Amino acid sequence: GAVVSQHPSWVIxxxxxxxxxxxxxxxxxATTMFWYxxxxxxxxxxxxxxxxxxxxxxxxxxxxxxxxxxxxxxxLSTLTVTSxxxxxxxxxxxxxxxxxxxRPDTQYFGPGTRLTVL
Amino acid sequence: RKEVExxxxxxxxxxxxxxxxxxTYSNSASQSFFWYRQDCRKEPKLxxxxxxxxxxxxxxxxxxxxxxxxxxxxxxxxxLSDSATYLCVVASDSNYxxxxxxxxxxxxxx
Numbered sequence: 173g174a175v176v177s178q179h180p181s182w183v184i185x186x187x188x189x190x191x192x193x194x195x196x197x198x199x200x201x202a203t204t205m206f207w208y209x210x211x212x213x214x215x216x217x218x219x220x221x222x223x224x225x226x227x228x229x230x231x232x233x234x235x236x237x238x239x240x241x242x243x244x245x246x247x248l249s250t251l252t253v254t255s256x257x258x259x260x261x262x263x264x265x266x267x268x269x270x271x272x273x274x275r276p277d278t279q280y281f282g283p284g285t286r287l288t289v290l
Numbered sequence: 291r292k293e294v295e296x297x298x299x300x301x302x303x304x305x306x307x308x309x310x311x312x313x314t315y316s317n318s319a320s321q322s323f324f325w326y327r328q329d330c331r332k333e334p335k336l337x338x339x340x341x342x343x344x345x346x347x348x349x350x351x352x353x354x355x356x357x358x359x360x361x362x363x364x365x366x367x368x369x370l371s372d373s374a375t376y377l378c379v380v381a382s383d384s385n386y387x388x389x390x391x392x393x394x395x396x397x398x399x400x
Contacts, residue, residue, distance in 0.1 A: 206388075215377060215390040216334065265333050269386075277322040277381035279388060281333040 175199055176268050178282035185256055186290055192252045193285045195266030201246035202268035206279060207239075210263040222249045246271060256289045263287075293317060293389045296378050300395035307368050311394050313361040313378030320389075322381035323354055325363045327374045328393065334377055337363075365396075373398045 175198040185191050195205055204223050208216040220241055222228040228241035240252040249268075253260055263286050267279035296313045303309050311325075323340035338345065340352040340361055351364040361378055378391035 215392040217390075218387065221387070263331070277324075277386040277388070281335070284331075284333045286331070 174270065174280045176202075176266065176280045176282040178264075178266055178285050180285060181283060182286040182288075184288045184290065187257050188255055190252055190254045191256055191287060192250055193264055193266075193287075195249045195251070195268070195282050197247045197268045197270075197280070200268075200280075201271040202249075203246065203271045204269040205243060205249040206267045206269075207241060207249075207251050208265045208267070210265060210284075216265060219251075253287065256287070258289045261287055261289045292392075294378055294380050294391040296376075296391040297394050298392070299375075300397055302397045302399060303368060305368060305370055305398050305400050307398075308364065308366050309368055309396060310365075311363040311376050311378070311396075313363075313391055315359050315361070315378075315380045315389075317380070317382065317389075318356075318359060320380045320382060322386070323361050324379040324381075324388075325350075325352055325361075326377040326379055328377055329374050337376070368396075368398050370398050370400060372396060 177196045179194045207219045209219050210216045218231050219234045220228045220230045222241050222243040224243050224246050230236045243249040263284050265284040266282045293316050325337045326334040327337045328334040340354045344353040349366045353362045375393040375395045377393045380389045
Protein backbone atom coordinates (compact mmCIF):
# COMPACT_ATOMS: atom_id res chain seq x y z
CA GLY A 173 0.00 0.00 0.00
CA ALA A 174 0.79 3.72 0.02
CA VAL A 175 2.28 3.95 -3.44
CA VAL A 176 3.08 7.26 -5.07
CA SER A 177 3.88 7.50 -8.74
CA GLN A 178 5.50 10.28 -10.73
CA HIS A 179 5.42 10.91 -14.42
CA PRO A 180 7.60 11.30 -16.34
CA SER A 181 10.54 9.61 -14.67
CA TRP A 182 12.93 11.67 -16.73
CA VAL A 183 12.63 14.48 -19.23
CA ILE A 184 14.99 16.45 -21.42
CA UNK A 185 13.77 19.77 -22.76
CA UNK A 186 15.03 22.87 -24.47
CA UNK A 187 15.60 26.08 -22.58
CA UNK A 188 12.49 28.24 -22.51
CA UNK A 189 9.98 25.43 -22.67
CA UNK A 190 7.63 24.33 -19.89
CA UNK A 191 7.56 20.92 -18.32
CA UNK A 192 4.73 19.35 -16.31
CA UNK A 193 5.39 16.68 -13.73
CA UNK A 194 2.56 14.61 -12.28
CA UNK A 195 2.44 13.10 -8.82
CA UNK A 196 -0.27 10.55 -8.02
CA UNK A 197 -1.19 8.64 -4.91
CA UNK A 198 -2.29 5.29 -6.30
CA UNK A 199 -4.00 3.56 -3.40
CA UNK A 200 -4.77 6.28 -0.90
CA UNK A 201 -6.07 9.82 -0.71
CA ALA A 202 -3.56 12.53 0.00
CA THR A 203 -4.59 15.71 1.76
CA THR A 204 -1.17 17.16 1.33
CA MET A 205 1.53 16.68 -1.24
CA PHE A 206 5.04 18.03 -1.06
CA TRP A 207 7.40 18.94 -3.86
CA TYR A 208 11.13 18.65 -3.29
CA UNK A 209 14.14 19.42 -5.44
CA UNK A 210 17.50 17.74 -5.07
CA UNK A 211 20.70 18.90 -6.75
CA UNK A 212 23.64 16.50 -7.11
CA UNK A 213 25.29 15.61 -3.82
CA UNK A 214 22.84 17.74 -1.88
CA UNK A 215 19.89 16.86 0.27
CA UNK A 216 16.24 17.29 -0.51
CA UNK A 217 15.01 20.86 -0.38
CA UNK A 218 11.31 21.46 0.10
CA UNK A 219 9.94 23.70 -2.64
CA UNK A 220 6.28 23.85 -1.75
CA UNK A 221 3.45 22.24 0.16
CA UNK A 222 0.30 21.54 -1.78
CA UNK A 223 -3.11 21.04 -0.18
CA UNK A 224 -6.02 19.75 -2.21
CA UNK A 225 -8.33 22.52 -3.32
CA UNK A 226 -6.20 25.40 -2.10
CA UNK A 227 -3.17 27.35 -3.17
CA UNK A 228 0.24 25.88 -2.58
CA UNK A 229 2.54 27.27 0.08
CA UNK A 230 5.97 28.00 -1.33
CA UNK A 231 9.22 28.00 0.60
CA UNK A 232 11.33 31.10 0.74
CA UNK A 233 13.27 31.63 -2.44
CA UNK A 234 11.01 29.49 -4.64
CA UNK A 235 9.26 31.49 -7.35
CA UNK A 236 5.61 30.56 -7.44
CA UNK A 237 5.15 31.99 -10.93
CA UNK A 238 7.92 29.78 -12.22
CA UNK A 239 6.95 26.60 -10.41
CA UNK A 240 3.20 26.27 -10.81
CA UNK A 241 1.52 23.75 -8.57
CA UNK A 242 -1.98 22.42 -8.99
CA UNK A 243 -3.59 19.99 -6.56
CA UNK A 244 -7.02 19.49 -8.06
CA UNK A 245 -7.88 16.16 -6.48
CA UNK A 246 -6.97 14.04 -3.49
CA UNK A 247 -4.83 11.80 -5.68
CA LEU A 248 -3.10 14.16 -8.10
CA SER A 249 -0.77 17.12 -7.84
CA THR A 250 1.15 18.63 -10.73
CA LEU A 251 4.26 20.78 -10.85
CA THR A 252 4.88 22.82 -13.97
CA VAL A 253 8.32 24.30 -14.46
CA THR A 254 7.67 27.27 -16.72
CA SER A 255 10.29 28.69 -19.06
CA UNK A 256 12.82 26.17 -17.88
CA UNK A 257 16.51 27.05 -17.88
CA UNK A 258 19.60 24.88 -17.43
CA UNK A 259 19.83 25.87 -13.76
CA UNK A 260 16.42 24.22 -13.23
CA UNK A 261 17.95 20.86 -14.11
CA UNK A 262 17.49 18.76 -11.02
CA UNK A 263 15.83 15.74 -9.47
CA UNK A 264 12.25 16.62 -8.52
CA UNK A 265 10.58 14.39 -5.96
CA UNK A 266 7.04 14.51 -4.68
CA UNK A 267 5.65 12.99 -1.53
CA UNK A 268 2.17 12.58 -0.13
CA UNK A 269 0.63 12.59 3.31
CA UNK A 270 -2.32 10.26 3.68
CA UNK A 271 -5.77 11.59 4.55
CA UNK A 272 -6.68 10.59 8.07
CA UNK A 273 -3.27 9.15 8.78
CA UNK A 274 -2.47 8.59 12.41
CA ARG A 275 1.08 9.62 11.60
CA PRO A 276 1.06 13.15 10.14
CA ASP A 277 4.85 13.02 9.96
CA THR A 278 4.77 10.10 7.52
CA GLN A 279 5.25 10.95 3.87
CA TYR A 280 5.22 8.51 0.98
CA PHE A 281 7.66 9.37 -1.76
CA GLY A 282 7.36 9.15 -5.50
CA PRO A 283 10.28 7.77 -7.52
CA GLY A 284 11.33 11.21 -8.69
CA THR A 285 11.63 12.97 -12.03
CA ARG A 286 15.00 13.86 -13.44
CA LEU A 287 14.79 17.07 -15.45
CA THR A 288 17.56 18.11 -17.79
CA VAL A 289 17.24 21.46 -19.51
CA LEU A 290 19.52 21.95 -22.49
CA ARG B 291 23.82 26.66 11.93
CA LYS B 292 21.94 24.14 9.83
CA GLU B 293 18.75 22.73 11.30
CA VAL B 294 19.94 19.16 10.79
CA GLU B 295 23.62 18.36 10.54
CA UNK B 296 25.32 15.14 9.58
CA UNK B 297 28.85 13.90 9.06
CA UNK B 298 29.68 14.80 5.46
CA UNK B 299 31.34 11.49 4.61
CA UNK B 300 31.86 9.51 2.53
CA UNK B 301 32.52 6.57 4.81
CA UNK B 302 34.52 3.80 3.19
CA UNK B 303 34.32 0.63 5.27
CA UNK B 304 35.03 -3.04 4.63
CA UNK B 305 32.23 -5.53 4.42
CA UNK B 306 31.33 -6.89 7.83
CA UNK B 307 32.40 -3.80 9.72
CA UNK B 308 30.24 -1.77 12.05
CA UNK B 309 29.55 1.80 11.04
CA UNK B 310 27.94 4.63 12.98
CA UNK B 311 26.26 7.76 11.70
CA UNK B 312 25.70 10.84 13.82
CA UNK B 313 23.22 13.63 13.45
CA THR B 314 22.38 16.75 15.45
CA TYR B 315 19.31 18.96 15.21
CA SER B 316 18.76 22.52 16.33
CA ASN B 317 15.06 22.68 17.16
CA SER B 318 14.56 21.35 20.65
CA ALA B 319 10.81 21.13 20.09
CA SER B 320 11.15 18.60 17.28
CA GLN B 321 8.93 15.60 17.80
CA SER B 322 9.74 12.93 15.24
CA PHE B 323 13.00 11.58 13.97
CA PHE B 324 13.86 9.29 11.10
CA TRP B 325 16.67 7.73 9.15
CA TYR B 326 16.12 7.43 5.41
CA ARG B 327 18.25 5.66 2.87
CA GLN B 328 18.73 6.99 -0.64
CA ASP B 329 20.33 5.09 -3.47
CA CYS B 330 21.86 6.95 -6.38
CA ARG B 331 19.23 8.57 -8.60
CA LYS B 332 16.40 7.13 -6.54
CA GLU B 333 13.90 8.55 -4.08
CA PRO B 334 14.64 8.35 -0.34
CA LYS B 335 13.17 5.37 1.47
CA LEU B 336 12.34 5.20 5.14
CA UNK B 337 14.83 3.02 6.94
CA UNK B 338 13.52 3.46 10.46
CA UNK B 339 11.86 5.86 12.82
CA UNK B 340 13.81 6.81 15.93
CA UNK B 341 12.19 6.55 19.33
CA UNK B 342 13.32 7.98 22.63
CA UNK B 343 14.01 4.55 24.06
CA UNK B 344 16.11 3.56 21.10
CA UNK B 345 15.07 0.92 18.64
CA UNK B 346 16.58 -1.92 16.73
CA UNK B 347 15.68 -3.58 13.46
CA UNK B 348 17.95 -6.45 12.60
CA UNK B 349 21.43 -5.08 11.99
CA UNK B 350 20.27 -1.49 12.42
CA UNK B 351 20.05 0.35 15.73
CA UNK B 352 18.83 3.93 16.11
CA UNK B 353 19.12 6.06 19.20
CA UNK B 354 17.84 9.46 20.21
CA UNK B 355 19.25 11.75 22.88
CA UNK B 356 16.83 14.64 23.33
CA UNK B 357 18.98 16.40 25.89
CA UNK B 358 21.89 16.60 23.47
CA UNK B 359 19.65 16.87 20.39
CA UNK B 360 21.53 14.00 18.87
CA UNK B 361 20.47 11.02 16.77
CA UNK B 362 22.57 8.05 15.78
CA UNK B 363 22.34 5.07 13.47
CA UNK B 364 24.48 1.98 13.88
CA UNK B 365 24.84 -0.65 11.20
CA UNK B 366 26.39 -3.94 12.28
CA UNK B 367 27.87 -6.58 10.00
CA UNK B 368 27.65 -4.25 7.02
CA UNK B 369 26.77 -5.69 3.62
CA LEU B 370 27.68 -4.50 0.15
CA SER B 371 24.01 -3.67 -0.34
CA ASP B 372 24.17 -1.17 2.52
CA SER B 373 26.09 1.20 0.25
CA ALA B 374 23.89 4.27 -0.07
CA THR B 375 23.44 7.75 1.33
CA TYR B 376 21.88 7.88 4.77
CA LEU B 377 19.71 10.88 5.54
CA CYS B 378 18.80 12.10 9.00
CA VAL B 379 15.34 13.64 9.04
CA VAL B 380 13.53 15.59 11.73
CA ALA B 381 9.86 16.52 11.71
CA SER B 382 8.93 19.93 13.02
CA ASP B 383 6.59 20.10 15.96
CA SER B 384 3.97 22.32 14.38
CA ASN B 385 3.22 21.15 10.88
CA TYR B 386 5.25 17.95 10.73
CA UNK B 387 7.29 19.30 7.86
CA UNK B 388 10.34 17.13 7.26
CA UNK B 389 13.71 18.79 7.71
CA UNK B 390 16.47 16.89 5.93
CA UNK B 391 20.14 16.53 6.70
CA UNK B 392 22.57 16.64 3.80
CA UNK B 393 23.20 12.91 4.10
CA UNK B 394 26.24 10.76 4.65
CA UNK B 395 27.40 8.54 1.85
CA UNK B 396 28.40 5.01 2.82
CA UNK B 397 30.55 2.82 0.60
CA UNK B 398 30.98 -0.79 1.64
CA UNK B 399 33.97 -2.46 0.08
CA UNK B 400 34.38 -6.23 -0.39
